Amino acid sequence: MKRRDIIDWTVSAIAGPFTARGAWSADTPAKIGWLKIQDQRHTPEQLKAFREGLSALGQIEGRDYVLVQRYGEGKEARLPDLARDLVGLGVRLILATSQPSVAAAARVTKTVPIIGRLNDDPVANGMAKSLARPEGNISGVYSLAEELTPKRLSLLKEAIPSARRVGVLLRDDWPNAKRAWQAAEKAAAEVRLELVGLNARSASDLVAVLDDASAKHLDGIITFRNPTVVTYSKLIVEQCRKLRLPTVFDDAREYVDTGGLMSYGPDVDAIYRQLARFAVKIINGAQPGEIPIEEPTKFELVINRRTASEIGVQLPPDLMANADRVIE
8 A cells, every 4th residue: 555545544444433423523522411310519520530531532522522411409300301301402322320310311212322320230120131232222330239238238247246237228119129128138147137127218208217226226327229318318427427327338429428437339430431431432323232231340448437436436457458448
């Protein structure tokens, strides 16, 4: 090949993926919908991480893509209307930041691609045929919330060796509640813990069931991720500290950074950087049903030493040594 031909071929090969069907260009930046149940001030680091992921892939906001943000202000019932709004605005895809957002978007559209942080098993709840080949319009990162419950229970037992009864904040009308409870009971038996269900669908329910913790002789708390637990994360942290209840959460940023005792789960910011790859693939023509659902790439144990001191918990040195991050 002549030198000029080589240059032309190289430019074509590089530009090809960005000029395929559905690709964006400098003239038509792709609209990416951002759907979140909380308000804009809640965990802004997630949106920052997604932007960083796109930037790392060479995408420039305003030139290659624009973000269309919609927030439910803590009201789950608003999510379907917000999803319809995004679809009406012609977004190329919707990034749903939680299971309620994914579920709402899935009810609204079967054609617009949806990617997200999938907290419930997407195969068990019917959103995907398999992790390797979802086949519908949904893909993303499955955060293994249920699978990590045994680890959180064992961490609570390690932190409080004398613990016997553990409260589980759950919402009995959430689709995965029964399955999550059965898995948790099996794991609890292995570390000699008895679980006590604490059903809450509202802020007042949360206050009531936590205030009743002493009467139930609870030694600690774990949470099942659902809209109530996500929406009222600050309230849960405040109540558990006030009642001196050791609690293990699934997310450090939402809970432990704001005063919760301990968390074990995926690095959530890393998940949003992962999701940036999904967005680029879809905008460049890939179908979400053909993109395998991934698992998180990084997990972390985060402990709030200040909270431990305030609620009178002396954490074992080995547990502290194993923490990925300690908040002083």
